[in-house]
Amino acid sequence: MFLSKVWRLLDATETHCYISQKTKLNLFCTFVYRGKNEQINLMANKIVKPLLRCIAKDVKSNKGIQVKRLSVEGNIAVGKSTFLRLLSSTFQEWSVVTEPLKKWQHIHNSTLDTQISPKPAMNNLLQLMYDNPSRWSYTFQTVSCMSRFKTQLEPIPEKLLSQQDPVQIFERSIYSDRNIFAKTLFELNHLNAMEWTMYQEWHSFLLQEFSKRVVLDGIVYLRASPEKCFERLHRRARSEEMTVQLEYLEKLHEQHEKWLTKETDVNSIPVLVLDGEEEFENNARASDVLSSKVKAFIAGL
Numbered sequence: 011m012f013l014s015k016v017w018r019l020l021d022a023t024e025t026h027c028y029i030s031q032k033t034k035l036n037l038f039c040t041f042v043y044r045g046k047n048e049q050i051n052l053m054a055n056k057i058v059k060p061l062l063r064c065i066a067k068d069v070k071s072n073k074g075i076q077v078k079r080l081s082v083e084g085n086i087a088v089g090k091s092t093f094l095r096l097l098s099s100t101f102q103e104w105s106v107v108t109e110p111l112k113k114w115q116h117i118h119n120s121t122l123d124t125q126i127s128p129k130p131a132m133n134n135l136l137q138l139m140y141d142n143p144s145r146w147s148y149t150f151q152t153v154s155c156m157s158r159f160k161t162q163l164e165p166i167p168e169k170l171l172s173q174q175d176p177v178q179i180f181e182r183s184i185y186s187d188r189n190i191f192a193k194t195l196f197e198l199n200h201l202n203a204m205e206w207t208m209y210q211e212w213h214s215f216l217l218q219e220f221s222k223r224v225v226l227d228g229i230v231y232l233r234a235s236p237e238k239c240f241e242r243l244h245r246r247a248r249s250e251e252m253t254v255q256l257e258y259l260e261k262l263h264e265q266h267e268k269w270l271t272k273e274t275d276v277n278s279i280p281v282l283v284l285d286g287e288e289e290f291e292n293n294a295r296a297s298d299v300l301s302s303k304v305k306a307f308i309a310g311l
């Protein structure tokens with residue numbers, strides 16, 4: 011009964027005049043919150059929140075909510091996760107989305123799951139890729155890129171919906187998947203010509219199909235020397251990476267420099283280059299300087 015009254019009201023507002031989805035929702039919430047207490051929670055959880063989510067789903071086309079979306083890019087072990095944790099604690103209203111690394115280390119495979127004793131590494135695609143890059147790089151890029159597209163296509167997180175200036179930051183992106191890793195692996199002959207062609211074909215198709223929903227407003231490039239990254243990689247001591255050579259980090263560094271500092275057009279996305287060389291992890295002053303630069307960069311987007 012209560013619900014039908016509210017929906018009729020909603021329709022009524024629809025017939026009188028066009029109002030923005032957001033205004034309509036505010037009206038809806040007003041009536042919800044003037045309604046009977048015991049039904050408010052029901053409405054909030056069952057109706058209002060999903061409505062907010064579906065209205066804000068495609069933020070770029072919804073005038074009501076404009077989320078500024080960025081990625082943090084940088085070499086392996088440069089300090090992206092560390093920096094994102096610092097940003098997250100400084101700007102708690104921001105949404106920070108980390109790289110789905112655990113998914114790559116634990117590939118769910120019903121066949122494997124049923125095997126009595128699957129070899130441990132058989133579901134660790136990161137390990138397989140480092141152990142035999144020519145065999146597994148194309149598979150890895152397919153999985154990593156799909157997981158990145160899914161991440162960037164997720165609906166806007168609830169905590170951003172009510173904010174005046176919502177910000178969402180991704181660790182890496184569908185763009186670095188192609189311009190850094192897939193490109194490097196092709197140049198190192200771990201992707202053959204056919205694989206590199208196929209990768210670019212479906213990557214370009216998905217970019218075209220989802221262009222507005224995966225576009226970035228800015229890129230933060232956390233830059234450090236390959237030597238510093240190599241030192242940090244061993245400090246972190248991730249088991250899958252123990253065979254990574256300095257030469258590989260040097261190649262990835264060159265690729266980042268080419269993509270983010272030399273190429274004039276990074277799809278015309280503004281880039282902020284930050285010095286990641288400094289040991290900012292336990293240095294509040296250094297990390298504050300970096301955080302302030304990111305905040306000022308975002309304000310200008």
Ligand SMILES: Nc1ncnc2c1ncn2[C@@H]1O[C@H](COP(=O)(O)OP(=O)(O)O)[C@@H](O)[C@H]1O
Pocket residue numbers: 084085086087088089090091092093242243245246286287288289290291292
């Ligand atoms: N600016 C920094 N100063 C000192 N140590 C750092 C810094 N950034 C990261 N580290 C350390 O280096 C290692 C790699 O950092 P991490 O954030 O995991 O890199 P990424 O996410 O880029 O792979 C971790 O052990 C981390 O504690």
Ligand SMILES: Nc1nc2c(ncn2[C@H]2C[C@H](O)[C@@H](COP(=O)(O)O)O2)c(=O)[nH]1
Pocket residue numbers: 084085086087088090091109111136139150151154186187191192251
């Ligand atoms: N071959 C690829 N490897 C990738 C890709 N994205 C990340 N990675 C590797 C690099 C690291 O070993 C690990 C996590 O990255 P961090 O920079 O956070 O250490 O995953 C990719 O697209 N291709």
